[in-house]
Amino acid sequence: MSKSIPVVSHIGQIRGKNVLGNIMSTVPKLLMPVVGILLFLAIWNVVAKNIDTSLGQFPGPAQVWEQTFTLIDEHSAQREKADAFYARQEERNAARVAKDPTYVPKIRDFTGAPTFFDQIWTSLYTVMVGFFIASIVAVPVGILCGLSKSAYSAMNPLIQIFKPVSPLAWLPLVTMVVSAVYVSDDPMFSKSFITSAFTVSLCCLWPTLINTAVGVSNIDSDLVNVSKVLRLKPLSHVQKIVLPASIPMIFTGLRLSLGIGWMVLIAAEMLAQNPGLGKFVWDEFQNGSSESLARIMVAVITIGLIGFLLDRLMLSVQRLVSWDKNAVLR
Amino acid sequence: MLHKTVKHKFKQVAGSLTLVASLFTASVTTVSAEDIGWPEKEELKFGFIKLTDMAPLAIAYEKGYFEDEGLYVTLEAQANWKVLLDRVIDGQLDGAHMLAGQPLGATIGFGTQSHIITAFSMDLNGNGITVSNDVWAEMEKHIPVENGKPVHPIKADYLKPVVDSYKQAGKPFKMGMVFPVSTHNYELRYWLAAGGIHPGYYAPHKGDTSGQIDAQALLSVTPPPQMPATMEAGTIFGYCVGEPWNQQAVFKGIGVPVITDYEIWKNNPEKVFGVSKTWAEENPNTHIRVVKAMIRAAMWLDANNNANRPEAVKILAKSSYVGADADVIANSMTGTFEYEKGDKREVPDFNTFFRHNATYPFYSDAIWYLTQMRRWGQIAEPKSDDWYMQTAKSVYRPDIYTIAAKALIEEGLADPKDFPDFDTETGFKPPQTEFIDNVTFDGSKPNEYLEKFSIGLKGDTVL
Numbered sequence: 193m194s195k196s197i198p199v200v201s202h203i204g205q206i207r208g209k210n211v212l213g214n215i216m217s218t219v220p221k222l223l224m225p226v227v228g229i230l231l232f233l234a235i236w237n238v239v240a241k242n243i244d245t246s247l248g249q250f251p252g253p254a255q256v257w258e259q260t261f262t263l264i265d266e267h268s269a270q271r272e273k274a275d276a277f278y279a280r281q282e283e284r285n286a287a288r289v290a291k292d293p294t295y296v297p298k299i300r301d302f303t304g305a306p307t308f309f310d311q312i313w314t315s316l317y318t319v320m321v322g323f324f325i326a327s328i329v330a331v332p333v334g335i336l337c338g339l340s341k342s343a344y345s346a347m348n349p350l351i352q353i354f355k356p357v358s359p360l361a362w363l364p365l366v367t368m369v370v371s372a373v374y375v376s377d378d379p380m381f382s383k384s385f386i387t388s389a390f391t392v393s394l395c396c397l398w399p400t401l402i403n404t405a406v407g408v409s410n411i412d413s414d415l416v417n418v419s420k421v422l423r424l425k426p427l428s429h430v431q432k433i434v435l436p437a438s439i440p441m442i443f444t445g446l447r448l449s450l451g452i453g454w455m456v457l458i459a460a461e462m463l464a465q466n467p468g469l470g471k472f473v474w475d476e477f478q479n480g481s482s483e484s485l486a487r488i489m490v491a492v493i494t495i496g497l498i499g500f501l502l503d504r505l506m507l508s509v510q511r512l513v514s515w516d517k518n519a520v521l522r
Numbered sequence: 523m524l525h526k527t528v529k530h531k532f533k534q535v536a537g538s539l540t541l542v543a544s545l546f547t548a549s550v551t552t553v554s555a556e557d558i559g560w561p562e563k564e565e566l567k568f569g570f571i572k573l574t575d576m577a578p579l580a581i582a583y584e585k586g587y588f589e590d591e592g593l594y595v596t597l598e599a600q601a602n603w604k605v606l607l608d609r610v611i612d613g614q615l616d617g618a619h620m621l622a623g624q625p626l627g628a629t630i631g632f633g634t635q636s637h638i639i640t641a642f643s644m645d646l647n648g649n650g651i652t653v654s655n656d657v658w659a660e661m662e663k664h665i666p667v668e669n670g671k672p673v674h675p676i677k678a679d680y681l682k683p684v685v686d687s688y689k690q691a692g693k694p695f696k697m698g699m700v701f702p703v704s705t706h707n708y709e710l711r712y713w714l715a716a717g718g719i720h721p722g723y724y725a726p727h728k729g730d731t732s733g734q735i736d737a738q739a740l741l742s743v744t745p746p747p748q749m750p751a752t753m754e755a756g757t758i759f760g761y762c763v764g765e766p767w768n769q770q771a772v773f774k775g776i777g778v779p780v781i782t783d784y785e786i787w788k789n790n791p792e793k794v795f796g797v798s799k800t801w802a803e804e805n806p807n808t809h810i811r812v813v814k815a816m817i818r819a820a821m822w823l824d825a826n827n828n829a830n831r832p833e834a835v836k837i838l839a840k841s842s843y844v845g846a847d848a849d850v851i852a853n854s855m856t857g858t859f860e861y862e863k864g865d866k867r868e869v870p871d872f873n874t875f876f877r878h879n880a881t882y883p884f885y886s887d888a889i890w891y892l893t894q895m896r897r898w899g900q901i902a903e904p905k906s907d908d909w910y911m912q913t914a915k916s917v918y919r920p921d922i923y924t925i926a927a928k929a930l931i932e933e934g935l936a937d938p939k940d941f942p943d944f945d946t947e948t949g950f951k952p953p954q955t956e957f958i959d960n961v962t963f964d965g966s967k968p969n970e971y972l973e974k975f976s977i978g979l980k981g982d983t984v985l
Contacts, residue, residue, distance in 0.1 A: 238681070280586070281589075281594075288560075292560065299589070300565055300594045303594050303595060303597075305566075305597070305842030323909025362578050371612075383585070388634075465601050465605070474598065475841065475842075475845065476845070477747070478599075478747040478845070479572065479844070480751075480770060480846055481839070481841070481845055481847045481850075484845075494838065522534050
């Protein structure tokens with residue numbers, strides 16, 4: 193008798209779960225994200241109305257939506273100005289050549305301020321370059337550490353020490369080193385770009401390195417034995433066995449790295465006043481106009497969306513290169 | 523022997539004659555665009571700080587005055603005055619909107635040492651001193667009232683009891699200014715000292731650049747756009763800054779501007795356009811052309827009794843320039859100044875860009891800043907009147923300004939009567955009397971001027 197009560201209640205639980213499960217399965221899968229977002233917007237709206245800052249009320253979804261269009265308008269206005277600028281420049285060049293035939297006319301880039309969308313592009317480009325540099329360093333070093341115990345023991349302390357360092361600590365050093373080392377009269381890249389990209393690299397090196405090392409060292413021993421039986425040379429061993437087998441882990445690392453890189457970049461741009469979304473946020477904060485907070489919120493959402501898209505992008509690349517097409521990736 | 527001296531004399535006379543002749547021809551012959559020569563450098567990058575007095579740069583850009591001179595200029599907001607100066611020194615910026623004290627401070631080596639010159643003064647006045655609501659509530663008790671409104675100008679005498687009460691409670695009375703060699707620092711110090719509050723000395727020779735030796739009010743640096751937020755956070759109880767950051771405090775309801783610098787020293791020089799000396803030597807034509815474009819911008823800003831100011835406000839309100847709300851910028855740019863909320867008063871010359879020879883780089887202005895650097899110990903050792911004169915002449919360059927102005931007159935873009943008479947101008951304003959403490963300033967006698975202050979270093983005093 194005494195045992196029957198827990199059994200009954202257990203059955204009740206299962207029934208309850210089934211009911212809930214039925215509801216869940218009847219709701220189309222696509223609807224839940226929409227519900228989540230709507231709920232968030234509603235809470236945001238209510239909370240925003242109750243926060244009064246010295247720059248006016250905290251922006252709700254409506255103001256942010258409005259500012260999105262203002263930013264788009266500003267972008268197209270700036271493009272028109274740029275067109276006018278180039279047209280004027282051609283006229284001026286022609287006028288000058290008429291007066292001074294030795295003059296070699298040249299078309300200069302538009303001198304106007306970068307718009308929000310220009311800043312997005314700058315940031316994306318910077319993070320990609322930084323991430324690329326980090327990856328071509330981290331993957332080979334990671335493979336080396338995975339293959340050789342001694343290499344791993346040598347690298348491990350360095351990895352452990354540098355991994356938790358914040359980008360903001362690196363930034364002053366990188367800035368000074370770049371200004372000292374990168375000197376040329378007609379530089380291909382601006383110093384600010386190099387500084388940002390390099391800071392990103394330093395910070396997104398570690399997840400790729402560690403995950404690659406772990407992935408490589410945990411290869412199924414059967415695969416390693418196959419390689420031994422076939423007497424594969426070291427290079428083909430890496431190419432045929434190690435790389436394909438550790439792709440999932442490498443990509444886990446790369447995705448983490450890209451995420452970190454994107455976060456680091458925004459902070460670096462903000463602190464170093466380098467062009468990009470981080471600078472946009474900082475400038476708006478400094479402006480302190482009644483629209484500033486809404487514009488910053490647009491940037492915040494954009495940063496989030498881009499971060500998400502970058503991650504999806506990496507995922508599809510992973511699907512493309514992974515040998516196990518049936519593996520569950522999320 | 524006699525023969526030789528005669529010959530020598532003759533040579534001297536002949537030499538001075540040709541000099542006079544060449545001076546004469548220079549002033550008579552036309553100075554047209556071709557005479558100035560094409561710019562050596564066409565793509566330029568200028569830095570600025572988000573303040574309304576960067577307007578001449580924004581206007582010269584937006585109205586195409588730079589392009590008219592064959593210059594393609596990019597304007598870039600800088601994080602703070604130090605970053606701006608460092609970037610001009612290391613060549614990342616070709617020139618910048620600078621505090622009048624910056625070229626002087628840099629040239630004499632207070633802070634970063636580098637020879638910076640200026641041939642263009644950007645504006646007169648334009649600053650204010652704001653105190654937090656709490657401090658204002660205390661101050662207000664002592665201020666005389668007329669027609670229900672406090673009597674202006676408000677002297678620091680009324681702040682003194684507040685500072686004393688903070689001192690008795692053992693709390694430091696902290697205020698913000700924008701840079702150690704900023705006009706704001708000197709104005710705030712002048713105002714405090716005139717009211718008997720010691721703002722503290724610097725002692726760079728002992729490595730003390732905090733400027734808080736013997737201080738009753740502790741001044742520290744905060745970048746202009748962050749002033750309101752810093753005061754709101756309670757880190758400072760007041761500040762001296764340019765617009766729109768005093769009006770911002772009124773709009774946000776976090777503080778009350780008590781005085782404008784116009785009332786501390788009428789028509790004081792505020793910002794200048796600074797470039798490094800090496801840059802100016804490498805790009806003489808470019809420099810003259812930049813000054814030409816900026817004179818035109820200044821003329822536009824003051825034309826027809828400020829008729830263009832509303833348009834200027836719209837331009838400045840763009841997020842790439844000052845970026846504050848247009849009505850905040852308009853409050854001071856259109857000839858008014860709002861003290862307490864609702865207490866808006868006429869200050870027609872609050873922001874002066876061209877009138878009263880605002881753009882001409884006067885030696886006497888430079889010397890005033892040098893005297894204040896000496897007064898507060900930034901210049902630790904006593905200096906001769908001649909030293910003040912030579913330093914002013916090595917930094918302020920009315921010669922370059924004159925060429926630019928004459929070219930504009932020649933092109934029919936400017937009227938000679940809007941400028942000082944270039945043939946007789948000495949670069950020294952007549953002794954100025956309109957200071958809040960009624961002390962007269964004569965630029966030719968800096969050491970004598972310093973003797974007139976009860977608070978401040980003078981004579982042979984070394985800390």
